[in-house]
Amino acid sequence: MAVSSTIQVGLSACLSGMAVRYDGADKRSDVCLNIIAAHFDLVTFCPEVAAGFGIPRAPMHLVGNIKLPALRYRDGGHEDLSNQLNNAIEEKLADFSNLDGFILVQNSPSCGLVDVKVYQEQQEVYLHQGQGLFAAALRERFPRMPLVEERQLHELKVREQFIAQVQAHHDFRK
Template identity: 35%
Template sequence: MSDNQTFVPEKIQIGISSCLLGSQVRFDGGHKNSYYCSTEITPFFEYTSICPEMAIGMGAPRKSIRQVKDGDVLLIQSADGSLDVTKELTQFSTQKVAELDYLGGYILCAKSPTCGMERVLEYKIGTNNSTKTGVGVFAKALMDKYPNLPVEEEGRLNDMVIRENFFTRVYAYDDWRKMIASGLTKHKLIQFHSRYKYLLMAHSPKWYRDLGPMLADIKDVEQTAEEYFSGFMTALKIKATRKNHTSTLQHIQGYFKKHLNARQKEELAESILKYRQGLLPLLVPMTLFNHYLREFEVPYIADQVYLNPHPEALKLRYAY
């Protein structure tokens, strides 16, 4: 690489419902363009956009469809039952998700009978009575096939805590996949856990305590890795709390005692206290830690993903 070239990291591949990028694929010929998805975060990700209805040739505009429950059987039909695409959508979903193992996350369109992640309307056959108990047929196939894949609905990303949680999982998922691709070993697995120690503590102290012992006596590294990663992603799905963040910050604080003078110690302790009281954002003590890491050598803490779980330019740490 020449001196005037800049290294550009490979972008993470994200799946997304086509309508969220402004494609006019909805039943009424419209879209649900998300400015956040289609503009703000595009510098960080490559998209694979999918609309199951268009993929099976329904076209736009088209007759609207909905989920219909006939006993234990789920049907995808028009309101009058004259159009039934259950078989087509089920087959497409099964076949398509099998091709998506390269994705690092997925952003879905809410309430859709194909792409809704949760609370999709399910109608009782022959009536207009419905319950919000459904999952989109494509979304279900995706989540069943890749249970650890970070998946979220676009509307929920307006909640800053949910947004930060989703992208934390996206970058951790990508980190894991790169580690696996480099060749799984016991040492790499233990190193991975070590780097994520404090991020796990912030999300779930229970899972933090449970995951460590898994790696104490590894006999089958691949089986252990599979079990570990399932628990790891389950832990990260739990939203970090102010209480857990405070505990984690205090643990990290201990590593700097030998390096900081009295004024610096007081400044750091005060920033953590004010964060716990809700008077300062998490970004303040995090900034101090990163500042001190540039001044002092604390290798174990410098390796902690917790301090930088995603690019700063995504502006995600304002949630807490």
């Protein structure tokens, strides 16, 4: 399936091999860099770095209400980092209006699309599985944009569907 390489797809920066994760590592994805990049131009973004959290940084998680969780450091601190992250996301969202899809890293309190643990206040037990704050903002701002977690792209059918959805989204926007 030949697809124009002028179509742009967003990519969680850690999946591109950039060492932007909380531990200073990356989650380089050969599927994204070798297969998806053959079809589309990839535009990288790390919301946590954009928010100024630094590299490395203490691990964070989501706490409280699944519909409006707070972002906090896992070490038990009570500082709510949600506004700092959401402000950085909001500043960048307008730049993503030209994207036709986004590939997100799984399990991240910012980028996770599904199954992100939302913990009880001051507990090690999670109450719900939700989505990361950046993933939620993308869904809200661009409800028709195809979004996928990188781990899903290892399945051929899912990968082919994502490529077709991105192409259709691009055609619809034009």
